[in-house]
Each structure stands twice: as C-alpha cells, then as structure tokens.
Amino acid sequence: MTDVPRIAVCPGSYDPITYGHLDIISRAADQFDELVVAVVNTSVRKTKPLFGIEERLAFIDEATEHLGNVRAEPFSVLVVDFARSLGARTIVKGLRAISDFEYELEMGQLNRMQAPEVDTLYLMASPQYSFLSSSGVKELATFGGDIDSLVPERVARRLQEELTR
Numbered sequence: 038m039t040d041v042p043r044i045a046v047c048p049g050s051y052d053p054i055t056y057g058h059l060d061i062i063s064r065a066a067d068q069f070d071e072l073v074v075a076v077v078n079t080s081v082r083k084t085k086p087l088f089g090i091e092e093r094l095a096f097i098d099e100a101t102e103h104l105g106n107v108r109a110e111p112f113s114v115l116v117v118d119f120a121r122s123l124g125a126r127t128i129v130k131g132l133r134a135i136s137d138f139e140y141e142l143e144m145g146q147l148n149r150m151q152a153p154e155v156d157t158l159y160l161m162a163s164p165q166y167s168f169l170s171s172s173g174v175k176e177l178a179t180f181g182g183d184i185d186s187l188v189p190e191r192v193a194r195r196l197q198e199e200l201t202r
C-alpha cells in the first residue's frame with residue numbers, strides 16, 4: 038500500500054444533476070479519497086444543454102456541500118485525459134436499466150484502449166432511481182409534473198422557471 042491518494046472521476050453532462058447522480062456520487066465518495074464530478078463542457082452531442090456550465094457546476098457544489106471529498110470541475114477533453122491530468126486512475130459510472138449497459142460497455146472499451154491504466158468502475162443504480170434521467174426530469178418539468186422527489190430544491194425551482202409552460 039502507498040500513501041498516494043485514490044482519486045476517481047465521475048463524468049457526465051449533469052444537465053441538471055438529479056438524485057440518481059447524487060446517489061452514485063455519494064456512494065463513490067465513500068470508496069475514494071477524492072471524487073471529482075467532471076461536467077462536460079463541450080459535448081459531441083450536438084444538443085445544447087439547458088443549463089450553462091457555471092450553473093450546472095453550482096447545482097453540484099450545493100448538492101454535495103456535505104461531502105468533504107467531492108468537488109465539481111468542468112472538462113472539455115477526453116475523459117481519460119482529464120482523469121490523467123488529475124492523477125485519477127478510476128472513472129465511476131452509474132448503470133441504470135439495460136439500456137445504459139450497451140453504451141457504457143462501448144465507452145468503457147474505447148476508454149480502456151486509449152488509457153489502459155485508467156479503469157472504469159460501475160455502480161448499479163439504486164432501485165428508486167433506476168428510471169431517473171436528466172432528460173426525463175426536463176420532460177416532466179415542461180408539462181408541470183412533480184419533480185420534487187427527483188432533484189434538489191434549487192434545481193427543481195430553476196427547471197420550473199426555465200421550462201414550465
């Protein structure tokens with residue numbers, strides 16, 4: 038054993054953060070010395086995020102304030118390069134229903150090919166959040182659905198401001 042801190046990166050678009058993300062973040066934070074929530078700044082996905090990078094980061098900072106070893110940072114390079122730049126050797130991903138598996142398997146293999154020294158650790162979604170996604174929450178908010186049990190209070194308020202019709 039060495040004294041080198043064990044650092045992990047938890048990447049995503051977090052547009053916006055949900056209780057499903059927070060469940061994975063807090064469980065991962067228990068397993069590492071430092072956990073960096075890495076927020077995609079420029080995405081290959083062409084769709085423009087609803088919230089700008091600063092606001093997405095601020096939502097995460099507020100929601101993880103009680104977790105002393107967690108911080109949020111933007112990134113706009115390959116995830117493995119971002120991990121390397123931090124000295125992180127682990128990428129943590131949450132797996133929901135079967136649909137996440139295929140995509141994550143492909144991404145995991147591609148990342149492994151780019152950086153064999155950075156491994157990916159998968160945590161299964163908790164049952165109550167298995168079907169929770171940022172896009173689902175945005176859809177609910179658009180039509181005035183109740184999202185209070187799905188996202189932190191400030192996020193719910195901002196979604197309602199941005200989307201309620």
Ligand code: ADP
Nearest residue numbers: 048049050051057058130131162166169170171
């Ligand atoms: P989304 O798919 O909700 O837009 P992101 O692109 O921000 O989320 O995903 C970041 C990571 O969080 C991914 O590994 C994704 O599988 C995981 N994740 C998202 N929602 C949940 C959830 N409800 N439970 C567990 N993991 C989740």
